[in-house]
Amino acid sequence: MKDVASAAGVALKTVSRVVNGEPGVHPATADRVRAAIDRLGYSRNESARVLRRGRTATIGLVIEDVADPFYAGLSRAVESVAAAHGCLLLSGSSSEDPERERELVLTFCARRVDGLIVVPAGEDHSYLRPELDAGTPAVFVDRPPGPGIDVDTVLADNAGGAALATRHLVAHGHSRIAFLGDEPSIFTAARRLHGFRTALGHLYDERLVCMRSPALDTVRAALDRMLALDRPPTAVFTGNGRLTVTALRALAGRRGPAVVGFDDFELSDLLGVTVVAQDPARMGRVAAELLFRRLSGDTGPAEHPVLPVGLVPRGSGELPP
Amino acid sequence: MKDVASAAGVALKTVSRVVNGEPGVHPATADRVRAAIDRLGYSRNESARVLRRGRTATIGLVIEDVADPFYAGLSRAVESVAAAHGCLLLSGSSSEDPERERELVLTFCARRVDGLIVVPAGEDHSYLRPELDAGTPAVFVDRPPGPGIDVDTVLADNAGGAALATRHLVAHGHSRIAFLGDEPSIFTAARRLHGFRTALGHLYDERLVCMRSPALDTVRAALDRMLALDRPPTAVFTGNGRLTVTALRALAGRRGPAVVGFDDFELSDLLGVTVVAQDPARMGRVAAELLFRRLSGDTGPAEHPVLPVGLVPRGSGELPP
DNA sequence: CTGAAAGCGCTAACAC
DNA sequence: GTGTTAGCGCTTTCAG
Numbered sequence: 001m002k003d004v005a006s007a008a009g010v011a012l013k014t015v016s017r018v019v020n021g022e023p024g025v026h027p028a029t030a031d032r033v034r035a036a037i038d039r040l041g042y043s044r045n046e047s048a049r050v051l052r053r054g055r056t057a058t059i060g061l062v063i064e065d066v067a068d069p070f071y072a073g074l075s076r077a078v079e080s081v082a083a084a085h086g087c088l089l090l091s092g093s094s095s096e097d098p099e100r101e102r103e104l105v106l107t108f109c110a111r112r113v114d115g116l117i118v119v120p121a122g123e124d125h126s127y128l129r130p131e132l133d134a135g136t137p138a139v140f141v142d143r144p145p146g147p148g149i150d151v152d153t154v155l156a157d158n159a160g161g162a163a164l165a166t167r168h169l170v171a172h173g174h175s176r177i178a179f180l181g182d183e184p185s186i187f188t189a190a191r192r193l194h195g196f197r198t199a200l201g202h203l204y205d206e207r208l209v210c211m212r213s214p215a216l217d218t219v220r221a222a223l224d225r226m227l228a229l230d231r232p233p234t235a236v237f238t239g240n241g242r243l244t245v246t247a248l249r250a251l252a253g254r255r256g257p258a259v260v261g262f263d264d265f266e267l268s269d270l271l272g273v274t275v276v277a278q279d280p281a282r283m284g285r286v287a288a289e290l291l292f293r294r295l296s297g298d299t300g301p302a303e304h305p306v307l308p309v310g311l312v313p314r315g316s317g318e319l320p321p
Numbered sequence: 322m323k324d325v326a327s328a329a330g331v332a333l334k335t336v337s338r339v340v341n342g343e344p345g346v347h348p349a350t351a352d353r354v355r356a357a358i359d360r361l362g363y364s365r366n367e368s369a370r371v372l373r374r375g376r377t378a379t380i381g382l383v384i385e386d387v388a389d390p391f392y393a394g395l396s397r398a399v400e401s402v403a404a405a406h407g408c409l410l411l412s413g414s415s416s417e418d419p420e421r422e423r424e425l426v427l428t429f430c431a432r433r434v435d436g437l438i439v440v441p442a443g444e445d446h447s448y449l450r451p452e453l454d455a456g457t458p459a460v461f462v463d464r465p466p467g468p469g470i471d472v473d474t475v476l477a478d479n480a481g482g483a484a485l486a487t488r489h490l491v492a493h494g495h496s497r498i499a500f501l502g503d504e505p506s507i508f509t510a511a512r513r514l515h516g517f518r519t520a521l522g523h524l525y526d527e528r529l530v531c532m533r534s535p536a537l538d539t540v541r542a543a544l545d546r547m548l549a550l551d552r553p554p555t556a557v558f559t560g561n562g563r564l565t566v567t568a569l570r571a572l573a574g575r576r577g578p579a580v581v582g583f584d585d586f587e588l589s590d591l592l593g594v595t596v597v598a599q600d601p602a603r604m605g606r607v608a609a610e611l612l613f614r615r616l617s618g619d620t621g622p623a624e625h626p627v628l629p630v631g632l633v634p635r636g637s638g639e640l641p642p
Numbered sequence: 643c644t645g646a647a648a649g650c651g652c653t654a655a656c657a658c
Numbered sequence: 659g660t661g662t663t664a665g666c667g668c669t670t671t672c673a674g
Contacts, residue, residue: 001651011661016653024659041451046432047371048651051666056368058411067397067602069390069587076388079414088428090379090411093400107409111367130362245588252591266390267566267588270573281388322667332645337669345643369667373650645674650667657662 001042008036019044050112059291060108061091062101062118070241070263070280071119074141077284078117085292087114096186098122109136115291117141117284123185125149137294141287143187152294153304154287158188158262161276161309162195165237165260168274168311170203173321174235174258178208178226180219180247181239192239192262208233214242220250233257234321241265244273260317262309274317278309322363329357340365371433380612381429382412383422383439391562391584391601392440395462398605399438406613408435417507419443430457436612438462438605444506446470458615462608464508473615474625475608479509479583482597482630483516486558486581489595489632491524494642495556495579499529499547501540501568502560513560513583529554535563541571554578555642562586565594581638583630595638599630 001019005012010029017025018033025033036042050056061078063071071093079089090108094101101121108116109131116131116138125145132138132151139152169177179196182189189211197204207229210222226233235258236251238244244261248271251259261268264277286305322340326333331350338346339354346354357363371377382399384392392414400410411429415422422442429437430452437452437459446466453459453472460473490498500517503510510532518525528550531543547554556579557572559565565582569592572580582589585598607626 012651013653013661014659017660020653026659029659041455043427043431043451045372045651047368047377048666049653050368051366051372051651051668052653054666065397066387066400067390067393069388069393072388072390072393076386076414079387079412083413088411088432089413090409091400092404092410093397106364110364111409130364134362248588248591265588266586267569267592270569271588271591333667334645334669335643338644341669347643350643366667369650370669371650372652372667373669375650643674646672648669648671650669652666653664654666655662655664658660 001044004033004036004040004042007040008033054112055114056112057086058088058090058111058113059115059117059288060105060111060113061089062094062104062108062116062120063091064096064119064121065093066091067093068242069266073280074119074284077281078288081285081288081292085295094119094121096121098124102127105131115139115295117287117291118145119143120145122146137291139287139291139294141283150302152287152290152302154283154290154307155304156188156278156283156307157309158191159195159198161262161278162192162237162239163199164309164311165262165274165276165317166196166199168313168317169235169237169258169260170200172258172318175203175321176205176208176231176233176235177203178223178233178236178257179210179239180222180236180243181209181211182243183213184211189239196237214240214246216246216249219243219246223247223250223256227257235260235317235319238262244275248273258316258319258321264312268312269314272315274314275312276309277312278307283307322365325354325357325361325363328361329354375433376435377433378407379409379411379432379434380436380438380609381426381432381434382410383415383425383429383437383441384412385417385440385442386414387412388414389563390587394601395440395605398602399609402606402609402613406616415440415442417442419445423448426452436460436616438608438612439466440464441466443467458612460608460612460615462604471623473608473611473623475604475611475628476625477509477599477604477628478630479512480516480519482583482599483513483558483560484520485630485632486583486595486597486638487517487520489634489638490556490558490579490581491521493579493639496524496642497526497529497552497554497556498524499544499554499557499578500531500560501543501557501564502530502532503564504534505532510560517558535561535567537567537570540564540567544568544571544577548578556581556638556640559583565596569594579637579640579642585633589633590635593636595635596633597630598633599628604628 001015005015018030092104098121119142123146141154212218238247238261241263261275264275326336339351413425419442440463444467462475533539559568559582562584582596585596
């Protein structure tokens with residue numbers, strides 16, 4: 001900036017004014033400055049600007065895994081909202097590792113992101129306390145923060161969605177329904193199991209429940225075990241997109257039970273799989289908009305919108321037992 | 322840092338030494354400093370550090386769309402390599418818009434990212450010249466830069482893969498093969514068409530070619546038109562993952578032509594679709610590793626690795642005409 | 643082993 | 659309209 005100033009024969013501050021589009025610069029002077037900028041290939045050093053102004057125009061996004069279509073859709077929506085506010089996105093995947101989550105969040109904070117959007121992997125977020133007190137707003141998405149952290153959250157109606165799918169299967173004549181969910185320590189998995197169990201009432205049978213990460217081997221083993229029972233399940237409700245896909249693979253080629261899944265997935269329509277669909281893009285959008293409201297000064301109490309989920313019948317959930 | 326220094330009764334520089342793990346601080350002093358840091362909830366201001374040191378420990382990634390599984394997988398791989406080098410990732414989607422690509426790249430540069438990984442949308446990258454000259458390394462992925470920009474590239478064997486698929490269909494008795502590709506202005510689309518055309522030789526018939534973005538309507542219309550010809554195609558080769566999925570939807574329910582696609586996709590195995598698969602994660606990894614080699618001082622001539630693609634027979638491409 | 647001083651490139655606050 | 663000055667929080671350099 002100093003070089004540009006001397007090249008244009010003006011003071012440094014005038015260059016600053018031109019670069020920032022501030023008013024009060026004579027058009028001719030401004031043109032001279034712009035010419036010098038082009039000639040020298042100057043571009044403003046954003047780090048210095050941030051240091052001085054305190055705002056980075058960057059938000060941090062921590063998700064579980066960008067390669068998962070659910071989180072990819074969510075990311076895209078967050079990015080769009082951020083772009084509309086002239087903000088960039090610093091993002092990272094926690095791989096469901098609480099330590100990595102913490103590291104990413106704290107690194108983002110050290111870089112002075114203006115705000116955070118977090119899909120938490122861990123259960124303890126006391127490490128965020130100083131940052132929140134320092135005024136960095138955070139929105140938790142898909143899963144709530146640990147106890148004692150009172151921030152905005154955007155969650156889906158997990159229990160309600162699971163109950164919806166379960167009642168749908170019962171209405172189609174099923175009374176033996178299996179549930180394949182992710183590790184019960186994961187909030188969404190636990191809530192969906194809860195919804196399933198509540199909706200099923202006395203029909204609930206814990207031998208028809210398996211809560212494990214979605215590896216093909218374990219899913220196949222669980223299904224084999226259940227299908228070999230005296231009264232095998234006539235339907236399977238899978239607790240997330242990954243598990244649905246894995247279960248379909250495990251059941252491929254056999255006239256198996258009816259399958260209904262939580263989360264929609266690519267090609268579910270061609271495969272005719274009935275699902276309870278959430279809208280990851282909407283989740284990301286709502287979270288980002290909430291964050292930007294906080295950034296523009298909204299200091300009201302923490303908000304906790306719950307997004308609806310919808311049943312999409314495609315055939316697999318309407319099969320009779 | 323000043324506050325921590327006075328709280329610990331040391332000079333600012335000593336705090337700096339402790340924070341950065343520099344040697345030459347008495348253990349007892351260091352402990353006192355660390356105690357003060359915890360008490361005050363201090364965390365280093367990364368912007369100031371960057372301003373002083375010149376390196377941001379951040380790389381910029383511009384892709385077409387994070388919500389596309391291909392780019393999501395690529396992003397994840399880039400992120401892993403970056404994390405292994407202690408680097409964060411600033412990322413953005415260009416939505417196939419050259420102007421947005423330029424804006425993202427230049428914004429990243431203004432933030433002084435250490436390096437860039439770009440899936441270009443545009444054909445003119447002269448705007449990058451000053452940045453490259455200033456020493457910011459860039460790696461182009463999936464598509465090459467416009468003329469006059471001599472940077473590292475990581476491309477797939479697009480023409481070879483297309484030829485492989487085409488010969489596979491010919492070997493299975495097909496002589497009327499259609500090609501559905503993306504806009505011919507997109508590098509990969511053009512190269513794949515070239516491979517298809519070359520492999521087909523005198524069997525090539527331009528009435529069986531349609532180069533358009535993958536919207537369901539246009540794909541359906543193109544297929545309808547081709548299938549109504551005197552000598553309709555007995556096989557369709559689709560030029561990317563999106564087009565494959567769209568074509569499968571358009572053909573759903575009819576005993577249509579054999580379908581082979583470029584790019585693998587989720588559930589291709591269950592649907593039994595033969596594809597020519599690239600490995601997006603590998604592409605991201607190779608690109609990121611190349612970038613970090615540049616960042617650690619490798620100033621050799623630009624490299625241009627070409628990643629192989631592989632035919633995965635799953636049934637759809639092995640159907641007789 | 644520890645500290646003082648200079649300055650990274652910019653913007654805010656105030657002159658002129 | 660334009661210029662001067664101070665200082666954001668840190669690292670670098672050099673001096674004890």
